Amino acid sequence: MIEHPLPPEGRVRAVVEAVAPCIDGGRFAAKRVLGEPLVVEADCFADGHDAVAARLLWRAADEAVWRETPMAPVGNDRWRASFVPDRLGRHVYTVTAWVDQFLSWRHDFARRVDAEDLRVAALAGAALIEAAAGRAPVPERDRLAAWAAALRGATAPAALRAIALDEALGELAASYPDRRFAATYPVELPLVVDRERARFSTWYELFPRSTASEPGRQGTFRDLEARLPYVAQMGFDVLYLPPIHPIGRERRKGRNNAVAAAAGDVGSPWAIGAAEGGHTAIHPQLGTLEDFRRLVAAAREHGLELALDIAFQCAPDHPYVAAHPEWFRHRPDGSVQYAENPPKQYQDIYPFDFESADWRGLWLELASVIEFWLAQGVAIFRVDNPHTKAFPFWEWAIERVKRRHPEAIFLAEAFTRPKVMHHLAKLGFTQSYTYFAWRNTKAELTAYFTELAHGPGREYFRPNVWPNTPDILTEYLQFGGRPAFMIRLVLAATLAASYGIYGPAFELVERTAREPGSEEYLDSEKYEIRHWDLARADSLAGFIGRVNRARRENPALRSDRSLAFVPVDNDRLICYLKSTPDGANTVLTVVNLDPHHVQAGWVELDLAALGLDASAPYQMHELLSGARYLWSGARNYVSLDPARAPAHVFRLRRRVRTERDFDYFL
């Protein structure tokens, strides 16, 4: 017979359940940025009819003492409170609730009618107030004791009621509750607090070796320095560089991914490592480590933060291969196991073996690579194919780095199955690449961005959306011409708080695929140096600058939580709203998804939800053109010609009536 002992304390009558946000039972952290409140909800209730009180408990992970915020009921036994963390890094939170005898007494007392009943109940209340006094510090203690004495002294029903139901004293007593039998949610739920760039960032990717001012020469960090004003003027804040390390010579790939490199072929930057060094070395033709540090500083002066690529794989001549054969898998013939997905073979790339007996040595070395670049002033990392490395490594490495550098940002470049992408985000990646590039129709975009903004992943999966990358030239871009690029840019920039483009291919509308059906660029920069004519008349640089300015100037666009799609009676038009929580900044975007034809339709706003007067006009300030339209009522007409302007990004300006009867729009 199994024993069934009594619990240590059986008088815990309150229940705390369903605390949210809660990711996998508290196994993983929710994410917020500094200054952003975390709203916490929980089911709190008890048996019977007694009053329940609840508090949100929170603290930084390295603090010893909880901070407390009273929770308020919001219906159906759900309670809510929020807190705003005041520094970066890991925090924890939980919820405690208890049956509050004092509040129950006060609730019941107000409903009693019989004089004798009131008198007896007053004595019970006095005892509860005296107990609260015993828990209070000195000045309050005396006030409460005096209140209890007054209650004991009175007898007439009116006097008893007046004394007992004193609001201020009641609140004072309630603030020293008897929490001996409180129920506290058994899990301390984690929260990671990042800086604002984790949520709102605008990325520009380029190949440094393609930045020389004249054709035929390999660009250097110095050339890239000269390119910084160009990038900054377009309004980007993160400049992401593909790997800057020595490139392997063994089995180097040629132009357009030819199996054998020709003489002079520069190879792929992702084939990392050669005699000159590996993941902490710099390609000699780009410059020195000092040049790199200079670049970091110069970028910062232009409001740009440098992001590096973390690609944990080796070219066959990477120094690790000889120094640490135990970090690689070997075939029975003694050769190192190259990357493969039979029958495909990638013999120029050696993956690390995360089942190595020396996994500890491997992990420490890989973490030291990230730490090396942090020491050079880099705090943003775009991680190449994180889904092909062991998950526990990422969880450990990101946590290790962020304990010393809570400002660090990791973007997961995982284009793979949904659960794998979500798991990487749970493990600690700050931002995640998405399926955006392959979501084109109104139905696809609506479903996907509704999931991103409002699905359970919203607590930990921060989308970073890219219309193109060096690996992804979508069919839509290949065949939609310049309007397609404008359309995808506006969608990326206004649907997601973080987005990026791979340039100058993007702004120069580069759109020829290597072969039909391929998403690879012809003459891809991955395998050769390109020279770009940035001054071309059809460049989208100016347009991109206007879009990014709208993002910077409108806080509504800096978060994904408020995204709401708006009905428009044409399936080629998509329309959506973003707002700040206080509604002060509201941006309505309308995009023509058809890059070939004019499309028009009626946009239908929920005026009540926007706090707009149905009978008064309101102003729609188009941020890309500067035009200001007067709209009125719920339904308004929009027509978009892709050849001229395939999208409107409107800031809603409400009419303000001044005392002198002069209207303006705020």
Next chain:
Amino acid sequence: MIEHPLPPEGRVRAVVEAVAPCIDGGRFAAKRVLGEPLVVEADCFADGHDAVAARLLWRAADEAVWRETPMAPVGNDRWRASFVPDRLGRHVYTVTAWVDQFLSWRHDFARRVDAEDLRVAALAGAALIEAAAGRAPVPERDRLAAWAAALRGATAPAALRAIALDEALGELAASYPDRRFAATYPVELPLVVDRERARFSTWYELFPRSTASEPGRQGTFRDLEARLPYVAQMGFDVLYLPPIHPIGRERRKGRNNAVAAAAGDVGSPWAIGAAEGGHTAIHPQLGTLEDFRRLVAAAREHGLELALDIAFQCAPDHPYVAAHPEWFRHRPDGSVQYAENPPKQYQDIYPFDFESADWRGLWLELASVIEFWLAQGVAIFRVDNPHTKAFPFWEWAIERVKRRHPEAIFLAEAFTRPKVMHHLAKLGFTQSYTYFAWRNTKAELTAYFTELAHGPGREYFRPNVWPNTPDILTEYLQFGGRPAFMIRLVLAATLAASYGIYGPAFELVERTAREPGSEEYLDSEKYEIRHWDLARADSLAGFIGRVNRARRENPALRSDRSLAFVPVDNDRLICYLKSTPDGANTVLTVVNLDPHHVQAGWVELDLAALGLDASAPYQMHELLSGARYLWSGARNYVSLDPARAPAHVFRLRRRVRTERDFDYFL
């Protein structure tokens, strides 16, 4: 600086997430009955492209060793398996998954083309097979070793492929996997296995003191014995008795809940306890303990199981009040605190104080009450107002009782807020009263029963629905006449696998309220003895018998999981299907919710989902009348006259074509 150590094992590359069912992270148990499979799902995946294998682990809670069932992928990294527990009581289950090197090798091997590549890969495979041999017991070990040797010996691609891809040997090797780096879900999820009656039960409630064969006399257990055939003939299997204990004399309530009892008033059975004894005593006018045991046995002979009422509260003259003053709260004037909800006072009832310093003594005593009745042969308990007693008590008491008596069934009579009702079910109550009595329209019934059958509560909240109780005479019954009773009975009996009625008030269509707007019965049996004329011509006993027979004979009606509502183009008609998992038994119910008028409409079946041929007829066998209708196509017409038959309960019979071209319907 906080340390961040390496984990003990970093090579755990597989992930197990989102195991279901999982109630509050494993804090509470899912529920199934003996013979019913538990289908378990989990997300299982790993980094990269290697093959993953997963197993469901399960065992009875008191067993030491897991039983294992291989899981199969069902898409989107979701895996599924099921197990059928073979005994009652608590079980646990979890999921383990690992990167399977052997399966990965086999998958890749089938895709390799290069001869040298095949030869090298064969050697790698031989090593994996040898490792599997090392984990296998002797006869298999030798087979695997021989297989590895054959692989090492071959060289020609065709021979290598033929040897390597042997199905049977592959499965054998896969059954001895390398699980050193397996990921096991960290929570052992609990499951409670009950007997079938926990899921499928048909309750009849009556007051024993009203069972005398002639008016003017108080009924006894002997009278009740004579009533058993009547109850059994209606097809009930649980006979539930309100409290059978001595009734308090102090502050006894009179007829129709009068504050003061008149001479001869018998009092409410829920005012438990008097000089003769308390919760383990029997009201002297009902009989002796021996009479009671006789009744239990006699009921069993009629296929009826007795259920008792557990009402943990005391009349003022209950022996506990004097013997254990510490179990009650006292007012400052020294009196015992009676039940109240100011300004309402229930001075005839003393609740227990679950915050008593002697809560341990109180818990043990209350549990001993349940155990006392179990010793008398009672295993079903309807618990009165469990939501006004401390939650931790129920969790402890039910678990304690069920460890010795896994056959015990507890029905929670909690008509309160949704979260409280769900919490009681989570804590261990086997079945739960519901809001059914107040769900009348098609929209209300559809929403509520969809939630019950398909919401998250389906794993632990087993509804038991009652058209009436001694406390609940709904407006619908008061004003709908006899058809309303038939309608509510069919709804209860076919929407829910467990239901009950309070009789003979129900079958005799008793429908006069104490006063307008009240749900109390006039001359309620709660406060007086009634004599019922069971032979009345308008009795619904025969009708109820036919409905309950349909339940017994159709396994589709014995579970709630398959409930699916069926469109019918008249809002006063409701239609729904229930099926066994194999589809062999399918019942379609159509009910006219309007007790006053004929209603007709077109029922629209999803023929494909039912596996029916759109061009061939099928038979609808009406189980209450015995009539058989030939239907064909998706849309069929139904007309229901409440004065004659307000509902159809159809068993779907599919046409079977025999060899001799003679059709019949199975």
